[in-house]
Amino acid sequence: xxxxxxxxxxxxxxxxxxxxxxxxxxxxxxxxxxxxxxxxxxxxxxxxxxxxxxxxxxxxxxxxxxxxxxxxxxxxxxxxxxxxxxxxxxxxxxxxxxxxxxxxxxxxxxxxxxxxxxxxxxxxxxxxxxxxxxxxxxxxxxxxxxxxxxxxxxxxxxxxxxxxxxxxxxxxxxxxxxxxxxxxxxxxxxxxxxxxxxxxxxxxxxxxxxxxxxxxxxxxxxxxxxxxxxxxxxxxxxxxxxxxxxxxxxxxxxxxx
Amino acid sequence: xxxxxxxxxxxxxxxxxxxxxxxxxxxxxxxxxxxxxxxxxxxxxxxxxxxxxxxxxxxxxxxxxxxxxxxxxxxxxxxxxxxxxxxxxxxxxxxxxxxxxxxxxxxxxxxxxxxxxxxxxxxxxxxxxxxxxxxxxxxxxxxxxxxxxxxxxxxxxxxxxxxxxxxxxxxxxxxxxxxxxxxxxxxxxxxxxxxxxxxxxxxxxxxxxxxxxxxxxxxxxxxxxxxxxxxxxxxxxxxxxxxxxxxxxxxxxxxxxxxxxxxxxxxxxxxxxxxxxxxxxxxxxxxxxxxxxxxxxxxxxxxxxxxxxxxxxxxxxxxxxxxxxxxxxxxxxxxxxxxxxxxxxxxxxxxxxxxxxxxxxxxxxxxxxxxxxxxx
Numbered sequence: 326x327x328x329x330x331x332x333x334x335x336x337x338x339x340x341x342x343x344x345x346x347x348x349x350x351x352x353x354x355x356x357x358x359x360x361x362x363x364x365x366x367x368x369x370x371x372x373x374x375x376x377x378x379x380x381x382x383x384x385x386x387x388x389x390x391x392x393x394x395x396x397x398x399x400x401x402x403x404x405x406x407x408x409x410x411x412x413x414x415x416x417x418x419x420x421x422x423x424x425x426x427x428x429x430x431x432x433x434x435x436x437x438x439x440x441x442x443x444x445x446x447x448x449x450x451x452x453x454x455x456x457x458x459x460x461x462x463x464x465x466x467x468x469x470x471x472x473x474x475x476x477x478x479x480x481x482x483x484x485x486x487x488x489x490x491x492x493x494x495x496x497x498x499x500x501x502x503x504x505x506x507x508x509x510x511x512x513x514x515x516x517x518x519x520x521x522x523x524x525x526x527x528x529x530x531x532x533x534x535x536x537x538x539x540x541x542x543x544x545x546x547x548x549x550x551x552x553x554x555x556x557x558x559x560x561x562x563x564x565x566x567x568x569x570x571x572x573x574x575x576x577x578x579x580x581x582x
Numbered sequence: 583x584x585x586x587x588x589x590x591x592x593x594x595x596x597x598x599x600x601x602x603x604x605x606x607x608x609x610x611x612x613x614x615x616x617x618x619x620x621x622x623x624x625x626x627x628x629x630x631x632x633x634x635x636x637x638x639x640x641x642x643x644x645x646x647x648x649x650x651x652x653x654x655x656x657x658x659x660x661x662x663x664x665x666x667x668x669x670x671x672x673x674x675x676x677x678x679x680x681x682x683x684x685x686x687x688x689x690x691x692x693x694x695x696x697x698x699x700x701x702x703x704x705x706x707x708x709x710x711x712x713x714x715x716x717x718x719x720x721x722x723x724x725x726x727x728x729x730x731x732x733x734x735x736x737x738x739x740x741x742x743x744x745x746x747x748x749x750x751x752x753x754x755x756x757x758x759x760x761x762x763x764x765x766x767x768x769x770x771x772x773x774x775x776x777x778x779x780x781x782x783x784x785x786x787x788x789x790x791x792x793x794x795x796x797x798x799x800x801x802x803x804x805x806x807x808x809x810x811x812x813x814x815x816x817x818x819x820x821x822x823x824x825x826x827x828x829x830x831x832x833x834x835x836x837x838x839x840x841x842x843x844x845x846x847x848x849x850x851x852x853x854x855x856x857x858x859x860x861x862x863x864x865x866x867x868x869x870x871x872x873x874x875x876x877x878x879x880x881x882x883x884x885x886x887x888x889x890x891x892x893x894x895x896x897x898x899x900x901x902x903x904x905x906x907x908x909x910x911x912x913x914x915x916x917x918x919x920x921x922x923x924x925x926x927x928x929x930x931x932x933x934x935x936x937x938x939x940x941x942x943x944x945x946x947x948x949x950x951x952x953x954x955x956x957x958x
Contacts, residue, residue, distance in 0.1 A: 327793030328869055433614040435623050447724070450623040451759035451767040454774070461771060465764070468772055469832035470806055475765030477776030477835040478746070480753045491639045494621035509763065 432456040458509050459541070512541055585930075586674040586711045587692065592930050595918040597714040606904045607852045609783040609823065609917060611695070611738040611844070613745045615724040616777040617752070617766045620759045624769035625722045633706035633722060640721050643755035644673055644710050647748060649717070674715065678707040682845015685937060687926035693732065699723045706888050711796040716741075724769050725777075727752070736852070738780055738844040742836060765832065775832030782848050783812070787822040787901040788858040789851075791873065795824075798851060805847060806830050812893075817897065820890065821897035821920055824948050826851065832870035863905055874902035875958055881949050882956070892923040892949060894931075899956070910955035919952050 431438050437449030439460055448454065454461065466473040482489060515538050522531035592655040598610035618624060619639070622632050678686065678699060684702040693848040695709050697719050710719040720728040727751070731745040739876075766777040789795050824847060828839045845943045862870045877898035880891075898915040902908035921927055925943050929935050932944055 328866060332793060346787040435627055437627070445626065447626050447769045448603055448624060448767075448771065449627045451618060451620060454761060454764060456765050465771055465774065465832055469775065469830040473833065474763055475761075475775050477778070478749075479762070480758055480760055481750055482754055483760065487754075489753070489755060491642065491755060492621070493619040493635065493639065494757060533740060564697060 598732040604736040608736040617727040618759045673710040692922040781827030821893035887946040
C-alpha cells in the first residue's frame with residue numbers, strides 16, 4: 326500500500342530479496358547446523374522433552390530445517406549421517422571421538438551431541454562450547470557475519486583476578502587435556518595451509534596438513550580430506566587436473582565460513 | 583497468586599511510556615543481556631537440583647543489588663523527575679508458576695517477560711522486576727538469566743549504562759560462563775559473544791503509509807540489524823510500532839552496537855519518518871486528514887473494538903496529535919491507551935475477567951471515554 330493505493334509488483338525471489346520483501350534475518354542455527362550435521366534417521370532422533378526451538382534474545386523460535394545440504398551462502402557440506410550421534414567413545418578428550426574415520430563429538434559434561442544441537446538449536450551446557458568448538462567455529466563465523474572472536478565486555482572479576490562470591494562450578498574440575506582456544510586457532514591456521522597447498526596442487530603437503538587437522542578433530546578436514554585422499558589414491562603423476570580443481574574448490578568451500 | 587505489578591501501575595502505565603528523547607517517533611530503548619552460570623546445564627537440560635540452586639544464588643545476588651538512578655545528562659534530562667520516589671528500590675521476585683495466567687499475559691504485554699517465559703512449565707521459572715519497570719530479570723528462560731533495562735525515548739546508552747552496572751554487580755557475586763574467545767556462553771549459539779540485544783521501538787506510521795517500510799527493513803538488514811513488530815519476532819507491526827535491534831552478537835562490542843543503533847541508524851530512521859510526515863502534511867494533507875479522522879471517528883463512536891483495530895487506529899490518532907491535527911489529548915496518553923487496550927491490561931484495569939465479546943465492548947467503552955476531549 327502506498328498512500329492508501331494498492332501497488333502490485335510481481336517479483337522473482339531474488340528481486341524480492343533485493344527489495345527487502347522477504348522475511349528478515351539470516352539462516353537459523355538449525356539451518357546452519359543442518360549443513361554441518363545432517364538429520365539422523367528417525368530411529369536415531371534424540372528425544373528431549375522440554376527443550377524448545379532455539380531463539381535469540383528476543384526469543385524468536387527458529388524451525389529446524391527440513392533439509393540438509395547447502396544453505397543460501399554455500400559453504401560447508403554435509404558429513405555422513407552415521408557420524409552425528411551416539412557414536413562417541415567414553416574417555417575421549419572433550420568428547421572428540423572417531424567414527425568411520427571422521428571425528429564426532431559429545432559433550433563430556435551433559436552428553437549432548439551435535440545431532441541434538443541441530444534438532445533443538447540449543448546447546449546443553451557451557452562445556453558444549455568446548456566440546457564442539459571445531460564444529461561451532463565456522464557456524465558462528467557465518468551467522469555472526471565473520472565475527473569469530475569476542476571483543477566486548479569481560480567480567481571485571483576476571484580482569485582483576487578475583488573469585489566470585491558464589492561459584493557454581495564443580496568443585497573438582499577436570500583439567501582440560503588441551504588448550505581449546507589454542508586448538509581452535511591452530512585448526513584455523515592449518516585450514517589456511519590446506520587450502521594453499523591444494524591451490525598449489527601440492528598434494529603431499531595437503532595430505533599431511535589434512536591428517537594433522539583430522540587428528541585435531543576438525544570435521545571439515547575429515548570431509549575435505551576424503552577429496553585429498555582421492556587425489557592421493559591416484560598418485561601424483563598428473564593427468565588429474567579436473568579432480569584437482571575439484572579438491573581445490575572443496576577446500577575453498579571449507580574456508581568460506 | 584501474586585503479580586509484581588500493583589493495580590495503580592496498570593493505570594499509570596509502564597515507565598518507558600513516558601516521553602523521552604525524540605519521543606515523537608521513538609517510544610523506548612531496551613537492552614537485554616543473556617547470562618549463564620558456569621558449571622551448570624542450560625535451562626533446557628537442567629535437573630531439579632540445579633534449578634533450585636540457580637534460584638537460590640540468583641535471589642541472593644539480586645538482593646544485594648544497589649540500583650542507581652539514571653545519571654542526569656543531556657540524554658536523560660527529560661526523563662528525570664517524572665516519577666519521583668520510584669527509584670532506586672528493591673526488585674520484586676515472582677515465581678511464574680505461582681502467577682495467574684492473566685498476570686503472566688500482563689507481564690508479556692508490558693514487555694517484562696517473554697511469551698515463552700510466560701508459558702514456561704519449568705518449576706523454577708521466575709522473574710525479578712523493579713517497581714518502575716525499567717529493570718527486569720527473567721530467571722530460567724532460554725538462558726539462566728536474562729537482564730533487561732527499558733528506558734523512554736532514544737536513550738539506549740543510558741539503558742546500557744544502567745544494565746552494565748547491574749550486570750557488574752551480579753557478576754561480582756556469581757561465576758558466569760565465559761570464554762575469552764567466545765565471550766558469554768549462551769544456550770543458543772546465535773547469542774554468544776556480548777550476548778546483548780539492543781533495540782529501539784519506533785512509531786513509524788508515515789513511513790508505513792508511504793509504503794517505504796520495506797526499504798527501512800532492507801537498509802537495517804544490510805547493517806546486520808533486524809526490524810520486528812511490537813512483540814518481537816513473528817508479531818506483525820501492530821500500531822506501526824517497529825523494533826530495530828542487532829542481529830549479531832559476536833565480533834562487536836556492546837558500545838559498538840549501542841553507538842551504531844543509537845547514533846547512526848535510528849537518527850536516520852527518525853529523520854526519514856519526520857520528513858515523510860512533513861511531506862504528507864504539505865502535499866497530501868487531505869489524504870492524511872482522511873486517514874487520521876477516520877481513525878479518530880471510529881475510536882470515538884465504536885461500540886466494539888478488537889485489540890488489532892484499536893491499536894491500528896490509535897496509531898493514526900497518535901500521528902494526528904503529533905502533526906497538530908488532533909488536540910485535546912497528549913500523545914503519551916494515546917501511547918498508554920494502546921497498552922491499556924491489550925487484553926490482559928483491559929481486564930486488570932477493570933478488575934474482572936471477561937470473555938472476548940465483553941472485552942471488545944469494554945475496550946470500545948474505555949477508548950471512547952479516554953478520547954472524549956480529543957478533536958480536530
